[in-house]
Amino acid sequence: MPIFPELRTAVRVETQNPWPRFLVDIASWRLAGAELAAGRWTLLGLWGEADTVHMAVLRGQNEAIGVLSLPCADRRFPALGARHTPAIRLERAAQDLFGLVAEGLPDARPWLDHGAWGVRAPLGRAEPVAEAAAPYPFLPAEGGALHQVAVGPVHAGIIEPGHFRFHADGETVVRLEERFGYTHKGTEALMRGADLARAARLAGRVSGDSTVAFTLAFARAAEAALGLAPPPRAVWLRALMAELERLANHLGDVGAICNDASFAIMNAHCAVLRERVLRAAAVAFGHRLMMDRVAVGGVATDLDATGAAAITAVVAAVRQRFPRLVELYDNTASLQDRVVGTGRLDPALARQFGCGGFVGRASGRDFDARRWPGYPPYGDLRFDVPVRAEGDVNARVWIRIGEIEASLGLIEQLLAGLPAGELRAPAAFGAEAEGVALVEGFRGDILAWVRLNADGTVARCHLRDPSWFHWPVLEAAVDGNIVADFPLCNKSFNCAYSGHDL
Amino acid sequence: MRRTLLEGLLHRPLSEPPPALDAAELEAVAQAVGVAARARLGRSLSIREIDAGSCNGCELEIVALNNAFYDLERFGLRFVASPRHADVLLVTGPVTHNMRAALLRTWEATPDPKWVVAVGACAHDGGEFAGSYACERGVGAVLPVDLFIPGCPPTPVDLLKGLLGLLKLSAPR
Ligand code: SF4
Numbered sequence: 001m002p003i004f005p006e007l008r009t010a011v012r013v014e015t016q017n018p019w020p021r022f023l024v025d026i027a028s029w030r031l032a033g034a035e036l037a038a039g040r041w042t043l044l045g046l047w048g049e050a051d052t053v054h055m056a057v058l059r060g061q062n063e064a065i066g067v068l069s070l071p072c073a074d075r076r077f078p079a080l081g082a083r084h085t086p087a088i089r090l091e092r093a094a095q096d097l098f099g100l101v102a103e104g105l106p107d108a109r110p111w112l113d114h115g116a117w118g119v120r121a122p123l124g125r126a127e128p129v130a131e132a133a134a135p136y137p138f139l140p141a142e143g144g145a146l147h148q149v150a151v152g153p154v155h156a157g158i159i160e161p162g163h164f165r166f167h168a169d170g171e172t173v174v175r176l177e178e179r180f181g182y183t184h185k186g187t188e189a190l191m192r193g194a195d196l197a198r199a200a201r202l203a204g205r206v207s208g209d210s211t212v213a214f215t216l217a218f219a220r221a222a223e224a225a226l227g228l229a230p231p232p233r234a235v236w237l238r239a240l241m242a243e244l245e246r247l248a249n250h251l252g253d254v255g256a257i258c259n260d261a262s263f264a265i266m267n268a269h270c271a272v273l274r275e276r277v278l279r280a281a282a283v284a285f286g287h288r289l290m291m292d293r294v295a296v297g298g299v300a301t302d303l304d305a306t307g308a309a310a311i312t313a314v315v316a317a318v319r320q321r322f323p324r325l326v327e328l329y330d331n332t333a334s335l336q337d338r339v340v341g342t343g344r345l346d347p348a349l350a351r352q353f354g355c356g357g358f359v360g361r362a363s364g365r366d367f368d369a370r371r372w373p374g375y376p377p378y379g380d381l382r383f384d385v386p387v388r389a390e391g392d393v394n395a396r397v398w399i400r401i402g403e404i405e406a407s408l409g410l411i412e413q414l415l416a417g418l419p420a421g422e423l424r425a426p427a428a429f430g431a432e433a434e435g436v437a438l439v440e441g442f443r444g445d446i447l448a449w450v451r452l453n454a455d456g457t458v459a460r461c462h463l464r465d466p467s468w469f470h471w472p473v474l475e476a477a478v479d480g481n482i483v484a485d486f487p488l489c490n491k492s493f494n495c496a497y498s499g500h501d502l
Numbered sequence: 503m504r505r506t507l508l509e510g511l512l513h514r515p516l517s518e519p520p521p522a523l524d525a526a527e528l529e530a531v532a533q534a535v536g537v538a539a540r541a542r543l544g545r546s547l548s549i550r551e552i553d554a555g556s557c558n559g560c561e562l563e564i565v566a567l568n569n570a571f572y573d574l575e576r577f578g579l580r581f582v583a584s585p586r587h588a589d590v591l592l593v594t595g596p597v598t599h600n601m602r603a604a605l606l607r608t609w610e611a612t613p614d615p616k617w618v619v620a621v622g623a624c625a626h627d628g629g630e631f632a633g634s635y636a637c638e639r640g641v642g643a644v645l646p647v648d649l650f651i652p653g654c655p656p657t658p659v660d661l662l663k664g665l666l667g668l669l670k671l672s673a674p675r
Contacts, residue, residue, distance in 0.1 A: 187631070
C-alpha cells in the first residue's frame with residue numbers, strides 16, 4: 001500500500017530523501033487540508049518558493065511523513081488556514097516572503113513584513129517598494145470595562161523583542177494578541193547560493209539557544225540529500241552535544257520560570273548548574289553554546305579525555321544538587337500556588353497544532369522526534385519521554401524536570417559507549433538533490449528541508465522552529481488568567497523569537 | 503528550603519575564584535572593573551540591554567553575567583528595566599529593519615550622558631547576516647557606538663572585559 005494512499009493523482013518527486021515529496025494538484029491540496037482539519041494529519045510546516053508552495057505533514061499517529069508541493073502558476077493557492085487554524089501564520093508568512101496569495105485566508109494581515117525592508121516578496125519576485133507601510137491593525141475587543149495594555153517590542157528584561165497586545169477586563173486577560181517579525185533577518189534568503197559550511201553557520205544562528213539542534217537538523221537534511229552517512233563517532237558526539245544543550249536550557253528554564261513567580265532562590269541555584277554545564281561544554285568542545293561544532297557529514301571537533309572528564313563531573317554535580325531543588329520546588333506552597341492551574345493549554349489544542357516539546361508533552365501529546373521518526377544514535381540508547389495531561393505551568397516544569405533526568409542518563413550512556421573512529425565523512429556532489437529531517441531540539445521538533453544544487457550549494461532551505469506551533473496556543477493558554485501571570489505563562493512556554501522570525 | 507538557605511550562608515561564595523577554565527582571567531577583569539567603576543562612576547552604572555534582532559545567543563551570555571559566578575552587581579554594574587534609568591545601552595544583533603525604529607526610540611529615551619556598547623559579531627558589522635535585505639550592517643549604522651565587544655557570542659568574561667574598557671572610555675560627552 002502506498003504511504004499516502006489519499007494522494008491518488010500525486011506525482012512523486014524522486015530526488016527527495018528520506019521521506020517522499022509529491023507534486024500535487026489543487027484537488028489533492030484541498031484534500032490534504034481536509035485531512036488536517038479533520039485531525040487525521042498534523043501540519044509539520046508550510047513554506048514557499050517563487051511559484052510553488054510546500055507543506056510537510058505527519059500522517060495519522062506517527063505513520064508517515066511527507067511533503068506536498070503545489071505549483072501555483074498564477075501565484076495563488078487555496079489557503080489551508082480557512083479550515084485549519086494552525087496554518088494561518090505560516091500562510092501569512094508565505095504571503096509576505098514569496099508573494100504568493102493564500103486564497104480564503106481568514107486573516108490576511110502581513111506577519112513578518114513590517115513594511116521596513118524596502119522590498120516586497122524578498123524570496124519571490126523581490127519588487128522594490130517605496131511607500132511607508134500602513135499601521136498594523138490589531139484585532140478589536142469590545143466591551144465597556146475593557147482596557148488595552150501594549151507591551152514591547154523592547155521588554156523590561158533581557159529577552160528577545162516581540163509585541164504583546166492585551167485586552168483586559170480589570171486584571172483578567174480577555175484577549176492576548178501577539179505580533180512578531182522584529183528579529184526577521186532574512187536567513188533563508190542568505191542561504192540561497194551559500195555553500196554547505198556557510199549555510200550550516202546560518203542554521204546555527206537561527207536560534208542561539210538551539211544552535212546544536214538547528215545545525216544538526218540542517219546537517220541531517222543535507223546528508224539525506226547527498227546520501228552521506230556521518231561516521232559513528234560523529235553521530236554519538238552530536239547526540240552528546242544535543243543533550244548538553246537540552247540540559248543547559250531546561251536548567252535555565254526551570255530557574256527562570258520560578259523567578260517569574262518571584263521565587264529567586266531557584267533561579268540562583270539553577271543558573272549555577274546551567275553555568276557549570278556551559279563551562280563543561282567549553283572545555284569539551286571549545287565553545288560554551290557549541291556553535292558550529294556540528295558539520296555536514298559529521299562534527300568539527302573531537303572529544304578528548306579532559307573534555308569527557310569535565311562532562312562526567314558536571315553530570316555528577318547536577319545529579320547531586322538538582323534533586324534537592326526539585327524538592328524545594330515541589331514543597332514550596334507559595335510557588336505551587338502560582339504554577340498549578342496557571343496558563344492551562346487544552347490537550348485538544350496541543351493535538352490540533354501539533355505542539356512539540358514540553359508544551360505538547362505537558363498537554364498529553366506524546367511525540368518526540370528522537371523516538372519517532374527517530375534518528376541515530378537514539379535507537380541504541382534508553383531514555384524516558386515524560387508526558388502529562390494537565391497542561392499548566394506546573395506540568396511544563398515537571399516535563400522539563402523529567403527531561404533533565406533523561407538527558408543526564410543519555411549523556412552517561414553516550415560517554416560510556418562513544419565509538420572510536422573518524423569525525424567526518426566527505427561529501428560528494430553531482431546532481432540536484434533534496435533532503436528533509438526532523439530533529440528534537442529542547443523546545444520540540446525542528447523541521448529542516450533543503451534542496452542542493454549539483455555543485456553542493458544550497459538552492460533553497462527552510463527551517464521551521466517548534467515555536468511556530470507554540471506561540472499561537474500561548475494566546476489561548478493565557479485567556480482568563482490575570483495580566484500579572486503572563487510572564488510566568490510566557491516563560492513556561494519559552495518560545496523562540498529569532499527562531500520563529502528567522 | 504532551610505537546608506538550602508543554610509548551606510548558602512555557610513559555603514564559600516561561588517563568585518570567589520571558581521576552579522574553572524578562566525578563573526585567573528575573570529578575577530583580574532573583575533578587580534579592574536571594580537576599581538575603575540568606583541573611580542569614574544561612584545560605583546554605579548545602569549545598563550539597559552536591547553536585542554536588535556540577535557539570534558539570542560548574545561542574550562544568553564549577558565544573562566549569565568548575573569549568575570553567582572560573575573555576579574555583575576558586585577561591581578555596581580546592573581541591568582535596569584527602562585532606558586530612562588540607563589547610562590549604557592548594550593545592543594545585540596545586526597539591527598533588523600523591523601527593530602530599527604524601536605532601537606532609535608529606546609536610544610532617544612535614554613538620558614545624557616549615555617554610552618552605546620555593541621555586543622557580538624552581528625552588532626559589529628551584521629556578522630553572518632551582513633548583506634541581508636532585512637538587516638542593517640550592525641549598530642553603528644544606526645547609533646554612535648562607543649565600544650564593540652567581539653565574539654559570537656562573547657563569553658561572560660569577554661563581556662566583563664568590555665565593560666572595563668567602557669569605564670576607561672567613559673568621560674562624559
Ligand atoms: S553575534 Fe553570534 S551569538 Fe550574537 S546574535 Fe550574532 S549570531 Fe547570535
